[in-house]
Amino acid sequence: MAAMLEATGISKSFPGVRALQDVNLRIEYGEVLAVVGENGAGKSTLMKILAGVYSPDAGTIHVDGRSVAIRDVSVAERLGIVLIHQELNLAGHLDIAGNVFLGREPTWGGPLRVLDRGRMQRDAEVITRRLGLLAPARTLVQDLSIGQQQLVEIARALSLQSRLLILDEPTSSLTESETARLFAVLNELKQAGISILYISHRLKEVETIADRVTVLRDGKNAGDLRRAEINHKAIVQLMVGRDLKQFFQRHRPLTPGPSPPAGRGETAVVSARGVRWQANQPGIDLELAPGEIVGLAGLMGAGRTELAETLFGVRPMLAGTIDIDGKRTRITKPADAIAAGVFLIPEDRRVQGLILDDTVKQNISIASLATLSTWGMIRPGSEESLAQRMCERFKVRTPSTTQVVGNLSGGNQQKVVLAKWLTRTPRLLILDEPTRGIDVGAKSEIYALMDELANAGAAVLMISSDLEEILGMSDRVLVMHQGALAGELQRSELSEEAIMNLATGGVHPISANGGKGGEMEGAFRP
Amino acid sequence: MKKLIGIFVFMVLLYLLILGATDSARWGSNSFNLGQRIGLSGILCLGAGLLIITGGVDLSIGSVVGLCACAFSFLVLKFAVWIPPYTQGWAEWATPWIVLGVPAFLVMVLGALVGAVNGLVVTYLRVQAFVVTLCGLFIYRGAARSIAQDQIPPIAEHVAGVSEFFQGQFLWLPIYVWLLLGLFAVATIFLHGTVYGRYFFAIGSNEKAAHYSGINVDAYKIFAYVICSGFAALYSLMYVIHYNTVQPAQTGNFMELYAIAGAVLGGCSLRGGEGSTLGMLIGTSILILLPNLTNMWGVPSQLEPTVIGTALLFCAILDEQLRRGLTWRDVFEHIWYGHRWKYFGVIVFLGICWLLRLLFILAMS
Numbered sequence: 001m002a003a004m005l006e007a008t009g010i011s012k013s014f015p016g017v018r019a020l021q022d023v024n025l026r027i028e029y030g031e032v033l034a035v036v037g038e039n040g041a042g043k044s045t046l047m048k049i050l051a052g053v054y055s056p057d058a059g060t061i062h063v064d065g066r067s068v069a070i071r072d073v074s075v076a077e078r079l080g081i082v083l084i085h086q087e088l089n090l091a092g093h094l095d096i097a098g099n100v101f102l103g104r105e106p107t108w109g110g111p112l113r114v115l116d117r118g119r120m121q122r123d124a125e126v127i128t129r130r131l132g133l134l135a136p137a138r139t140l141v142q143d144l145s146i147g148q149q150q151l152v153e154i155a156r157a158l159s160l161q162s163r164l165l166i167l168d169e170p171t172s173s174l175t176e177s178e179t180a181r182l183f184a185v186l187n188e189l190k191q192a193g194i195s196i197l198y199i200s201h202r203l204k205e206v207e208t209i210a211d212r213v214t215v216l217r218d219g220k221n222a223g224d225l226r227r228a229e230i231n232h233k234a235i236v237q238l239m240v241g242r243d244l245k246q247f248f249q250r251h252r253p254l255t256p257g258p259s260p261p262a263g264r265g266e267t268a269v270v271s272a273r274g275v276r277w278q279a280n281q282p283g284i285d286l287e288l289a290p291g292e293i294v295g296l297a298g299l300m301g302a303g304r305t306e307l308a309e310t311l312f313g314v315r316p317m318l319a320g321t322i323d324i325d326g327k328r329t330r331i332t333k334p335a336d337a338i339a340a341g342v343f344l345i346p347e348d349r350r351v352q353g354l355i356l357d358d359t360v361k362q363n364i365s366i367a368s369l370a371t372l373s374t375w376g377m378i379r380p381g382s383e384e385s386l387a388q389r390m391c392e393r394f395k396v397r398t399p400s401t402t403q404v405v406g407n408l409s410g411g412n413q414q415k416v417v418l419a420k421w422l423t424r425t426p427r428l429l430i431l432d433e434p435t436r437g438i439d440v441g442a443k444s445e446i447y448a449l450m451d452e453l454a455n456a457g458a459a460v461l462m463i464s465s466d467l468e469e470i471l472g473m474s475d476r477v478l479v480m481h482q483g484a485l486a487g488e489l490q491r492s493e494l495s496e497e498a499i500m501n502l503a504t505g506g507v508h509p510i511s512a513n514g515g516k517g518g519e520m521e522g523a524f525r526p
Numbered sequence: 527m528k529k530l531i532g533i534f535v536f537m538v539l540l541y542l543l544i545l546g547a548t549d550s551a552r553w554g555s556n557s558f559n560l561g562q563r564i565g566l567s568g569i570l571c572l573g574a575g576l577l578i579i580t581g582g583v584d585l586s587i588g589s590v591v592g593l594c595a596c597a598f599s600f601l602v603l604k605f606a607v608w609i610p611p612y613t614q615g616w617a618e619w620a621t622p623w624i625v626l627g628v629p630a631f632l633v634m635v636l637g638a639l640v641g642a643v644n645g646l647v648v649t650y651l652r653v654q655a656f657v658v659t660l661c662g663l664f665i666y667r668g669a670a671r672s673i674a675q676d677q678i679p680p681i682a683e684h685v686a687g688v689s690e691f692f693q694g695q696f697l698w699l700p701i702y703v704w705l706l707l708g709l710f711a712v713a714t715i716f717l718h719g720t721v722y723g724r725y726f727f728a729i730g731s732n733e734k735a736a737h738y739s740g741i742n743v744d745a746y747k748i749f750a751y752v753i754c755s756g757f758a759a760l761y762s763l764m765y766v767i768h769y770n771t772v773q774p775a776q777t778g779n780f781m782e783l784y785a786i787a788g789a790v791l792g793g794c795s796l797r798g799g800e801g802s803t804l805g806m807l808i809g810t811s812i813l814i815l816l817p818n819l820t821n822m823w824g825v826p827s828q829l830e831p832t833v834i835g836t837a838l839l840f841c842a843i844l845d846e847q848l849r850r851g852l853t854w855r856d857v858f859e860h861i862w863y864g865h866r867w868k869y870f871g872v873i874v875f876l877g878i879c880w881l882l883r884l885l886f887i888l889a890m891s
Contacts, residue, residue: 314738338740346738355732357799366728367739369721376720420739 002065004029004195005050005081005164010059012045019045020056020219027164030193032186034200034210038239038411038439042219043199047166050197051083052076080163084153086172092142096133097124099141100156127155131185147178154185165189166197171205172437175300183209201437203232215239239440250293250473251451267326269459270311270342270428275320277310282484283320286311288428288459293450295474296463298503303483304463305347308430311461312344313337324427338367341427345417345434347463349410353417356406360398361387363405363416368423390419395445411442418449429453430461435469447473467496479503529793529845533808540815547822556818558700562693564814565702566764567788570781571810572706572713572803573757575789579717580750581730581798582648582655586662587758587785590640591778592670594633594762599679599772601629606684626688630763637759638752640666645748663782667775674774682770689767702764706807709757714803726750730798787838788813793845812837 003026012020020042027033037043048054050061052070061068063079070076076083090099097120098105106120107113121137128137133151141149150170157165167186171179186196186209200206206213213225215238223238269290274283284307288294298304309315311322313331322329324340331337337344346352354363364387365372372382387401394415398408405416414434421429431450435443450473454460464470470477477489479502487502548556570587577584605625640662647658692701717723725746728736737743761781766772786796792809794801816837817830825833847856 312738333742334738334740335742344738351732352734352738355728355735355799357731358728362724362728366724366736366741369724373721376722377715378719378721378724 002062003027004031004064006062007046007050008060008062010046010049010056010061012042012049012054012056018219020049023059023216023219023221025050025214027195027197029195030190032190032196032198032209032211034198034206034213035216036200036203036206036213036235036239037216037222038441041216041239041439043216044168045219046216047083047168047197047199050076050164051081051166053083077160077162080161081166082157082160082162082164083166084150084157084168084170086169088146088149088153090141090149090152093140095138095140096128096135096144096152096155097121097137099152100124100127100137100159102156104159123159124155127158128152130158130188131155132181145178147174147181150174150178150182151185158189162194164195164197166199168199169201169437170198171200171202173300179205201439203235206230206235207232236440250475251448251455268323269325271323271326272311273321273323275307275310275322276318277306277315278483279318284485286478286485288461290457290459291454292475293454293460293462293473295470295477296461296480297465297467297470297477297499298480298486300465302480302503304480305432306483307480308344308432308461308463311337311428311430312342314344341425343421343426343429345414345421345429345431347432347436349413349417353420354405354413356404358405359402360391360396360405360408360416361401364390364401364419364423367420371424386423390423394419394422394449409439411438414438414446415442418446422449422453425456426453426458428459428461430463432463433465434462435464435466467499470499471496529848530802530805530808533792533805533812533841537808537812537815540812540819544815544819544822547819558695560814560818561700561703562768564811565700565704565706566761566768567781567784567814568706568807568810569709569757569761569764570785571788571792571806572709573754573761574782574785575792575794575801575803575806576713576717576726577750577754578786578789578794578796579730579798579801580726580747581733582747582750582754583659583786583796584644584662584751584754585656585659585782586640586644586666587754587782588778588780589663589666589670589782590637590755590758591762591765591781592772592774592776593640593666593673594637594759595766595772595777596670596674596679596774597636598629598633598763598766599681600673601632602626602681602684603679605629622684622687625684633763634756634759637755637757637762640759641752641755642748644755645751648751649744649747670777671774674772676774678774679772681766681772685767685770689770692764692767702768705764710803710807717803722746722749727799730800732799784813784834785810787834791838791841 005025005027007023007025010020010023010025011018023042023046025033025035025046035043035046045054049056050070052073052075055069055071061070063081068075068079070079070081091102094102097117101120101124106116106123108116124137128135128151131151131154133148133155135144135148141152144152154165170182174182183205186198190196198206198209207230210230211227213230213235215222215225215235217239225234225238268287269292270286270288272284272286274285276283281303286307296304296307306315310317311331313333313336317331322331324342329336329340331340331342334344350356355366358366361383365378365383368386369378372379372386384401390396391398391401396408396415396419397412405413408416418434429450434446434450438446450460450462462470462473471494474494475491477494477499479486479489479499481503489498489502544556544560545553570591574584574587602625605628609621609625644655644658644662647653648655694701696704717726725736725741728739728741729743729746733743758778758781762778765777788810789801789806790796790809791812792801792805792807794805813834817827817833820833821827821830
């Protein structure tokens with residue numbers, strides 16, 4: 001029987017890069033096929049070829065057994081193939097109905113083309129109800145949560161009579177419950193015979209939802225896994241081509257340094273008291289000892305990023321004090337934080353971390369130009385040698401330091417952000433979701449780096465939604481819930497359940513026992 | 527870089543065509559005249575270009591020119607009354623310097639202040655630059671007219687001496703050209719050599735990332751507005767000295783558009799983060815050379831804005847095509863196979879307009 005879609009021998013090159021080489025892909029009717037691979041493995045390129053954004057250099061595509069040439073997006077849509085990008089493409093100022101039918105609005109009055117709002121809303125609601133999106137169709141899209149917006153995108157795809165839905169990292173900004181909802185919707189669509197191509201870095205999700213997994217590596221097919229064969233280890237093996245055991249485990253120095261929390265006695269690297277950035281919010285107390293990696297866990301919107309931004313001076317601090325190395329420090333702007341040795345690797349590297357149009361060199365040097373200049377004049381030689389040195393040290397894979405950063409893969413971009421800050425020695429390094437959306441290889445390099453920094457005596461505060469990462473890397477975990485510190489877990493108490501319990505408003509296991517509650521004094525006051 | 531070579535070749539071509547269209551006897555005088563005009567308008571273009579690189583825009587340049595020109599005339603006339611014309615000793619030669627120099631200094635300060643106000647409203651009150659400077663366009667023009675009481679100030683006799691110097695030449699080039707080259711050198715070092723220039727580019731490309739990198743974004747943005755208005759003040763001084771007159775309601779009108787057009791023609795992106803001083807220099811030259819050439823070819827000077835607008839539009843279209851990674855050949859094929867009828871349509875339309883105009887002239891005569 002003919003497959004819903006079969007792509008054979010797809011190749012595609014960009015200037016300087018062979019993105020895809022002879023790749024095959026087959027998807028049946030009503031099947032969820034997950035496509036996984038490291039960043040730069042060619043997943044996005046392949047999806048864009050299927051959706052008509054790019055055209056392949058070689059290869060054939062068959063839909064329903066017939067050979068087709070997907071020249072542009074409209075051809076793909078006519079074939080029923082719709083790509084939902086990682087960054088949602090919605091008009092925020094229009095309502096749900098307006099977005100679902102954008103460009104195909106039902107009208108009356110013949111050539112006058114007056115909008116038939118009533119029909120638009122009714123039709124839109126039929127689809128959104130089916131997806132479990134209960135907001136009325138006249139709600140403005142900008143007022144919806146990211147998860148709901150995602151459903152609007154899917155509704156739009158369905159209204160196009162889509163038969164193959166391509167989802168590129170759909171859950172990267174969804175909460176747990178929104179993800180669960182999305183999966184329920186996808187299962188329902190699958191029952192209705194719609195094929196789904198699912199791209200994700202989150203292997204757990206892939207295990208949950210995929211009927212089959214196709215793994216790409218370096219632009220080539222690395223292997224396929226059937227439902228029964230899908231497990232975390234097997235996928236990772238195919239992705240990296242080697243067995244990555246314990247790729248995130250904190251490596252402590254052999255010589256016993258000041259190991260926290262015993263190190264509390266000496267001067268903390270950073271000691272914050274009563275930090276607030278909102279009026280109706282309990283003050284947050286925070287203490288990090290030298291050589292400590294502290295995980296900061298919590299659900300989306302718990303205030304983790306806000307806390308990091310307040311410590312870094314991006315967000316104005318309403319109340320509270322911050323001591324760095326025992327010295328009272330006023331941090332009102334990033335420059336103050338940087339001067340005190342507090343660096344932030346921001347959450348969204350493309351928006352806050354990098355200047356995408358600039359070169360690798362310019363991005364690395366931007367925060368340390370003062371040391372690379374004489375009388376305000378930049379010394380090109382110093383800048384170049386610094387960039388070279390950092391690229392080597394961080395294993396940034398780039399043809400040259402004059403490559404435009406936007407052309408690098410996500411992992412390499414993140415390494416450039418790290419390189420930008422680690423041209424100097426941090427006292428406190430705050431990493432906000434440092435490994436989001438980057439491949440396993442780059443991840444382990446970043447972990448190694450965090451180890452190195454901590455072992456050299458810096459304090460590291462790592463915000464992450466990836467519990468495995470938190471469990472693997474942290475010496476101690478702070479959990480936030482609704483803008484407050486909900487609790488602290490020592491290494492011995494760490495478990496996914498304990499973290500999720502605190503993050504969702506549960507009680508600390510020990511303080512619930514009325515046991516050693518006093519131990520946590522100074523670290524947090526609920 | 528490729529873009530710069532493109533517009534540079536275009537500029538040279540324009541100049542050669544101008545030479546071809548003039549009597550060789552008038553080559554020198556015409557070139558000298560063009561040089562003076564480029565030297566003058568280049569000042570504005572550099573200021574506007576530096577601001578555009580930070581992602582800002584200033585629509586009030588023309589009105590700032592008007593305001594500063596009026597303020598300068600006003601102050602010169604006042605000082606001329608306050609300081610009696612001494613006829614002996616050092617005071618004899620010092621007097622004209624004080625009468626012109628002190629007002630010139632004060633006007634530069636005024637320009638910087640205006641820029642600081644624009645910048646402060648844009649950064650601290652978070653109003654869009656476009657809106658702030660659009661309001662400035664009205665406000666400063668009104669201020670200019672009220673200072674001068676809508677009269678043309680009798681300034682000519684006071685600036686005549688200086689005027690003679692500035693209209694002269696040095697090493698075969700007009701003084702204005704030397705002035706512009708000096709400013710160009712300073713701006714080039716500033717923009718392409720110093721940390722501050724790098725920050726300008728960073729802020730224009732991604733303000734947020736610049737902020738997260740510890741750059742004091744607001745301060746640099748205000749600085750860019752100060753530079754832009756400061757250059758406008760300098761231009762106004764040169765304007766008064768060169769033309770010996772100020773028309774409160776007209777002086778500087780539309781200059782902001784010429785300045786922005788020159789910068790854009792020279793490769794600055796209004797989205798910010800892109801551009802070079804050399805490009806601005808070439809862009810502003812083209813803006814002066816092109817209408818001169820079409821004028822010689824018989825296109826009436828009334829059509830000058832149309833010529834400039836058309837050239838700018840074509841450049842912008844080409845730029846956008848080339849930005850998408852297309853080659854010149856692709857662009858040509860795209861136009862030829864995809865849109866030739868549209869372009870033919872535009873050309874035919876222009877031709878019809880031209881014919882109608884000829885008929886109209888015939889009917890009038």
